[in-house]
Structure formats: C-alpha cells, structure tokens
Amino acid sequence: MQLTWTERPEHGVTIVALIGSLTHDESGGAVHRFVRQQLEAGQACFLIDLAGITEVDSFGLGELVTAMADAKAAGGLVKLLYPGMALRGLLLIISLTRTLEMFDNEAKALCTFPPPFNQSTVRSEYFVG
Numbered sequence: 001m002q003l004t005w006t007e008r009p010e011h012g013v014t015i016v017a018l019i020g021s022l023t024h025d026e027s028g029g030a031v032h033r034f035v036r037q038q039l040e041a042g043q044a045c046f047l048i049d050l051a052g053i054t055e056v057d058s059f060g061l062g063e064l065v066t067a068m069a070d071a072k073a074a075g076g077l078v079k080l081l082y083p084g085m086a087l088r089g090l091l092l093i094i095s096l097t098r099t100l101e102m103f104d105n106e107a108k109a110l111c112t113f114p115p116p117f118n119q120s121t122v123r124s125e126y127f128v129g
Helices: 030-040 058-073 085-093 106-111
Strands: 004-010 013-021 044-055 077-081
Touching: 004 030, 013 058, 030 044, 030 058, 030 077, 030 085, 044 058, 044 085, 044 106, 058 085, 077 085
Parallel strands: 013 044, 044 077
Antiparallel strands: 004 013
C-alpha cells in the first residue's frame, strides 16, 4: 500500500500521520524528504504518528532514523507516536529505543517537546552545501 500522510501543527510540533507501507517500494524516501523540507522552512519538532503503518522494512526504519538525525543536527526533534508491536520490537532489538522516543499517547508525547520553537532556533548553517 503506497505511503501517504497528513500533517497538522500542534503547539509548535508538526504531527505527521503516516498511512500505508513504510518500505523502499512504497515510500521511496518521502518521509525523509518531507522532514528535510520542513526543517529548511524553519519547523524543527515532529511527532510521527505510525498508527496507520501496515508494514516497515529496513529502508523505512532508515528513513525514521535519518529524519531524526537531520532534525537533531538542525536543533530539532523527531519522536514516534503509536509504533506497532513489531516496530517497537525491532527498535528494541537493534538498540534504537534509546535514540527514538516512542509514545502511545499524543498529549503525553506533546508535553515532552520544549516550548514552541521559533524559526531562529533552527540552525540554518546545517543546510549549506
């Protein structure tokens, strides 16, 4: 199932609800590109809602990790909401549960972000070159 998503702002955080397969064939790097575009536009905090994900492969996992690394390098954050048991288990096996914060409650997840970021908190020099 092709990956699609919706996005909405909430207290300075962009909530991205993914729907479909987070795989090489279906997403093709779209999540990473979206986060990068948002970072370039000054948005730094992301909560990735995975409730609608039906399948994840190593490429999809890499997209989440790369998005998180890009956000962190630019002074932002990426956190996961509603990861399925299979994804949660995979992240545990490969020791990424310390790197990618996961939540099963949107309100609690939002409370873990700093106060709303403004554009000046995103380090623009990250995108040079």
